[in-house]
Amino acid sequence: xxxxxxYLKRDSAEKHARVDKxxxxxxxxxxxxxxxxxxxxxxKKHKEKxxxxxxxxxxxxxxxxxxxxxxxxxxRVGARxxxxxxxxEIMDGLQExxxxxxxxxxxxxxxxxxxxxxxxxxRYMNRNGLIPDPVQQYKEFKNINIWSEHERxxxxxxxL
Numbered sequence: 788x789x790x791x792x793x794y795l796k797r798d799s800a801e802k803h804a805r806v807d808k809x810x811x812x813x814x815x816x817x818x819x820x821x822x823x824x825x826x827x828x829x830x831k832k833h834k835e836k837x838x839x840x841x842x843x844x845x846x847x848x849x850x851x852x853x854x855x856x857x858x859x860x861x862x863r864v865g866a867r868x869x870x871x872x873x874x875x876e877i878m879d880g881l882q883e884x885x886x887x888x889x890x891x892x893x894x895x896x897x898x899x900x901x902x903x904x905x906x907x908x909x910r911y912m913n914r915n916g917l918i919p920d921p922v923q924q925y926k927e928f929k930n931i932n933i934w935s936e937h938e939r940x941x942x943x944x945x946x947l
Contacts, residue, residue: 805903858884
């Protein structure tokens with residue numbers, strides 16, 4: 788029993804250490820990746836190419852231009868609201884943006900964490916027949932089938 792407990796503690800500690808290491812590696816690589824993406828997106832060549840592509844798509848899909856212009860106008864106009872109608876239009880636009888963002892967040896899927904070799908090799912964990920606390924189950928089970936003396940006699944008579 789002591790060996791098993793020691794083994795399980797050691798295995799759990801190794802798993803936690805592996806997860807911590809993977810988390811740190813992921814954080815470091817993600818930070819580096821975000822820095823590279825930011826550098827790429829802010830470069831002049833990328834902005835020019837993005838502008839040309841945007842113009843081409845906006846010629847084909849006119850609603851894209853309208854959405855972009857509305858979005859830009861809403862970001863600029865915030866402090867210069869002239870009427871209640873403009874204010875309502877801005878509020879509707881903000882509500883629409885918020886709904887769109889919620890929808891996109893709902894579509895986002897968080898990928899599972901990378902598992903160790905042993906966990907990857909297991910395709911299915913069979914938990915049928917698993918008894919988490921056998922002593923407790925034994926105590927509950929031994930009190931289930933208690934027959935009174937009268938019930939035993941009735942059973943014996945009917946059985947015979």
